Amino acid sequence: MGEPPSLADLCARVHERWGGIPLMRRTLLRPGQPSWLRRHRWQQTEDIDLRAHVAEACAAVPHDGTGADAFTGLLARLVAQPVPDGRPPWRLLLVRPAGDQGPQGRFALILTAHHALMDGRSLERLLSGLLDGGTAHDGSAQGGVRSARTPRAAVPPARGVSGKQTEGAGRPFEALRSGRALPFPSGPPRPERDFVWTGLDTDTVRGARRALPGLGATLNELVLAASAGALRAVHGTPERWPGAARPLYGMFSVDLRTPEQGEELGNLLSVVRLPLPVQLVGPGERLRACRDLLRGPGPAHDADASMRLVEAASRMGPWALRLLIKRAGSPSWAPVTCTVIRWPRGPWSLDGALLERVLPLAPMLTPGAVRVALTDYARVFTLCVTGDLPGGHARELADAFGRELAALAHSVPEFSARHSDRPS
Numbered sequence: 001m002g003e004p005p006s007l008a009d010l011c012a013r014v015h016e017r018w019g020g021i022p023l024m025r026r027t028l029l030r031p032g033q034p035s036w037l038r039r040h041r042w043q044q045t046e047d048i049d050l051r052a053h054v055a056e057a058c059a060a061v062p063h064d065g066t067g068a069d070a071f072t073g074l075l076a077r078l079v080a081q082p083v084p085d086g087r088p089p090w091r092l093l094l095v096r097p098a099g100d101q102g103p104q105g106r107f108a109l110i111l112t113a114h115h116a117l118m119d120g121r122s123l124e125r126l127l128s129g130l131l132d133g134g135t136a137h138d139g140s141a142q143g144g145v146r147s148a149r150t151p152r153a154a155v156p157p158a159r160g161v162s163g164k165q166t167e168g169a170g171r172p173f174e175a176l177r178s179g180r181a182l183p184f185p186s187g188p189p190r191p192e193r194d195f196v197w198t199g200l201d202t203d204t205v206r207g208a209r210r211a212l213p214g215l216g217a218t219l220n221e222l223v224l225a226a227s228a229g230a231l232r233a234v235h236g237t238p239e240r241w242p243g244a245a246r247p248l249y250g251m252f253s254v255d256l257r258t259p260e261q262g263e264e265l266g267n268l269l270s271v272v273r274l275p276l277p278v279q280l281v282g283p284g285e286r287l288r289a290c291r292d293l294l295r296g297p298g299p300a301h302d303a304d305a306s307m308r309l310v311e312a313a314s315r316m317g318p319w320a321l322r323l324l325i326k327r328a329g330s331p332s333w334a335p336v337t338c339t340v341i342r343w344p345r346g347p348w349s350l351d352g353a354l355l356e357r358v359l360p361l362a363p364m365l366t367p368g369a370v371r372v373a374l375t376d377y378a379r380v381f382t383l384c385v386t387g388d389l390p391g392g393h394a395r396e397l398a399d400a401f402g403r404e405l406a407a408l409a410h411s412v413p414e415f416s417a418r419h420s421d422r423p424s
Contacts, residue, residue: 002353207409247275
């Protein structure tokens with residue numbers, strides 16, 4: 001919260017802090033004819049004025065996702081809006097408070113980029129460099145963010161593990177198997193993605209993590225389990241869904257950066273696909289099942305397997321990659337995507353205005369899919385649900401996700417004793 005910068009000041013800051021990063025001047029060129037035999041390619045352009053990629057808009061920016069119709073609608077449009085051709089595929093938008101909020105109303109920065117250019121970790125590094133509070137802002141290799149030498153294409157998901165957790169682990173072509181789709185009505189794509197965001201109670205998230213013994217559940221385990229429970233709550237028992245004999249696959253990203261590559265920008269990730277335990281009845285059962293899935297040997301190998309599959313298709317030619325991407329875009333492939341983003345410790349600010357919350361805007365490429373993303377910024381937890389869904393489904397899923405967390409938290413005696421009078 002605080003007074004937003006002027007557009008000119010923000011443009012100057014972008015030029016100063018991102019001007020030395022080659023990735024920000026890279027343009028994606030479409031393949032020539034015949035397109036199925038030719039690759040997209042990158043072109044480095046040095047005469048690009050980065051300030052032309054910065055714009056502004058006006059909308060009331062709420063604190064916790066309530067009363068956020070104009071702002072949430074803006075985010076939903078940005079999620080679905082293609083990046084124009086002919087320029088580096090990223091944009092930065094300054095959202096000023098609406099006119100009746102005064103100069104001290106909340107404002108927002110929205111950074112969007114084509115996923116082929118950079119992944120979510122890169123967006124985090126860029127914004128951290130733009131804000132005040134980081135260690136370096138010059139974009140150099142000595143402590144600042146830097147471009148990866150060879151940005152990788154987005155990687156399709158690999159096979160998940162089921163009851164036979166280790167069988168087939170690491171086999172690239174297991175990724176070609178389909179699962180079941182979500183039980184959404186078919187129809188033309190929506191012009192806007194169904195998108196909601198909401199703040200989560202910090203004590204409830206902490207309590208839910210303690211529902212597993214020892215060090216507790218990781219955020220990845222928690223998001224996968226709560227997503228499975230939310231889907232079951234909204235759509236009913238999965239035995240009534242189409243394709244009941246097959247698993248419902250979810251996937252999550254795996255960062256491929258080594259410790260030495262921690263500041264590199266680009267698309268340096270793989271993804272892991274695994275069956276969500278929607279068939280299990282209790283929240284605790286689902287959480288334990290997700291722990292077994294993530295700690296088994298399958299997912300750790302599957303990230304490598306998916307890389308090998310993409311590399312093999314790439315050697316065969318662009319047509320093979322496009323067939324692989326089309327296969328991965330099927331609504332029965334992995335219609336649920338779960339993402340956890342841990343923002344680096346701050347405090348972060350922009351010209352004295354403190355950063356309060358981080359919202360992840362995730363791409364939606366598959367009709368009939370849903371993406372659940374959770375950010376942890378200084379123990380301020382924010383949930384975003386995006387989908388090419390019937391109107392209102394994203395809100396239903398977000399509310400059900402919150403109830404799953406509350407049920408897990410109240411299963412912990414210490415939490416229940418302290419919060420017995422808190423509504424779930």
